Amino acid sequence: MILVVGGAGYIGSHVVKELVQQEEVVVLDNLSTGFISLIDSKAHFIQGDMGDESVLNNIFSNYDIDAVMHFAANSLVGESVQDPYKYYYNNVASTLVLIKTMLKFGINKFIFSSTAATYGIPNVELISEEEPTNPINPYGRSKLMVEDILRDFSNAYNLNFVALRYFNAAGAHKSGDIGESHDPETHLIPIILQHLLGERENISVFGTDYETPDGTCIRDYVHVTDIARAHILSLKALMRGELKSTIFNLGNGKGYSVSEVIKACEVITGRDAKIVYADRRSGDPAKLVASPDKIKKELGWVADLDLTHIVRSAWDWHNK
Numbered sequence: 001m002i003l004v005v006g007g008a009g010y011i012g013s014h015v016v017k018e019l020v021q022q023e024e025v026v027v028l029d030n031l032s033t034g035f036i037s038l039i040d041s042k043a044h045f046i047q048g049d050m051g052d053e054s055v056l057n058n059i060f061s062n063y064d065i066d067a068v069m070h071f072a073a074n075s076l077v078g079e080s081v082q083d084p085y086k087y088y089y090n091n092v093a094s095t096l097v098l099i100k101t102m103l104k105f106g107i108n109k110f111i112f113s114s115t116a117a118t119y120g121i122p123n124v125e126l127i128s129e130e131e132p133t134n135p136i137n138p139y140g141r142s143k144l145m146v147e148d149i150l151r152d153f154s155n156a157y158n159l160n161f162v163a164l165r166y167f168n169a170a171g172a173h174k175s176g177d178i179g180e181s182h183d184p185e186t187h188l189i190p191i192i193l194q195h196l197l198g199e200r201e202n203i204s205v206f207g208t209d210y211e212t213p214d215g216t217c218i219r220d221y222v223h224v225t226d227i228a229r230a231h232i233l234s235l236k237a238l239m240r241g242e243l244k245s246t247i248f249n250l251g252n253g254k255g256y257s258v259s260e261v262i263k264a265c266e267v268i269t270g271r272d273a274k275i276v277y278a279d280r281r282s283g284d285p286a287k288l289v290a291s292p293d294k295i296k297k298e299l300g301w302v303a304d305l306d307l308t309h310i311v312r313s314a315w316d317w318h319n320k
């Protein structure tokens, strides 16, 4: 049985939907940013906080948990600058309680949602896991602190972990039943689609003077279904004892600029966007594109779905 912490959120709910086909699943979520409606009905659901040791003691006593997948976090970069306490408390301190308690119950397999924000502002075209990590905001630092904790615990307490550094998660499940739901929404693709549905007046492009071919920021968009598959591959490799504690990038290895993403959304939806050119958003690196070679070599994972699939699936979900 697998415990999925944060399984009512955007990415966690997509992993749960795939995982319940193969495993028994318990979701723990405090619903602070997640939605009960996103959780697959085949999963058991417990509403509670991962920092509450008594809740965790009950779960680990009552269910036969083999491994933990951990998606729960606060993840708004801007908010992390305004309110760093919230980020260090929830993303680091509460995660520490979760890991300590699972180890107490003899559970030592852990999959962690990390982020490309751990790299900060890289100087290379394609970022490999070997690049230095110099996060430039409290959100990125909170995730890097957890990676450090995991590494130390793995050395000291026989913990086996996989930290997956997602680049830009996007897209929705092929069923159209679940998709990206954040409130407030800050991510580019859902914002564009909400605008094209008439729910927002326009789209702001944050910065047109970056050192990129069209002046707008470049990101590596990776389909949430591909992210879900990488979690399941990682879990299986951990369960078979074939994988030592490690970190993998999750990306396509191909970048698209903000202007290119808007264009792709216009073409796929057949609608024209009203664009407002705005100042840079603070803390945005010009370009973040993954080298996905390590996970390809070690687990055979490559992203199957490109930007067109991402936008099509997200559009189906937003229309529903």
Ligand SMILES: NC(=O)c1ccc[n+]([C@@H]2O[C@H](COP(=O)([O-])OP(=O)(O)OC[C@H]3O[C@@H](n4cnc5c(N)ncnc54)[C@H](O)[C@@H]3O)[C@@H](O)[C@H]2O)c1
Residues within 6 Å of the ligand: 005, 006, 007, 008, 009, 010, 011, 012, 028, 029, 030, 031, 032, 033, 034, 035, 048, 049, 050, 051, 070, 071, 072, 073, 074, 075, 090, 094, 113, 114, 115, 116, 165, 166, 167, 168, 169, 170, 181, 182
């Ligand atoms: N969305 C992206 O592009 C992206 C990119 C890189 C990394 N990540 C990471 O992936 C993970 C999932 O992101 P998401 O976009 O699905 O976010 P989300 O906000 O949709 O999901 C997070 C879930 O965790 C729950 N949660 C938060 N704190 C909790 C706590 N203390 N106890 C129990 N539940 C708690 C929330 O209610 C929510 O359901 C996060 O850790 C995020 O930092 C996301």
Ligand SMILES: O=c1ccn([C@@H]2O[C@H](COP(=O)(O)OP(=O)(O)O[C@H]3O[C@H](CO)[C@H](O)[C@H](O)[C@H]3O)[C@@H](O)[C@H]2O)c(=O)[nH]1
Residues within 6 Å of the ligand: 075, 115, 116, 117, 166, 167, 168, 169, 186, 187, 188, 189, 191, 203, 204, 205, 206, 207, 217, 218, 219, 258, 281, 284, 288
């Ligand atoms: O209305 C908008 C929203 C976004 N953007 C731009 O679009 C790009 C993508 O922005 P998102 O907010 O969609 O995604 P980020 O790249 O900022 O963030 C994502 O990747 C980060 C890693 O760098 C973190 O992991 C974070 O959790 C995750 O959401 C950025 O250049 C941003 O400035 C706009 O121009 N207008």
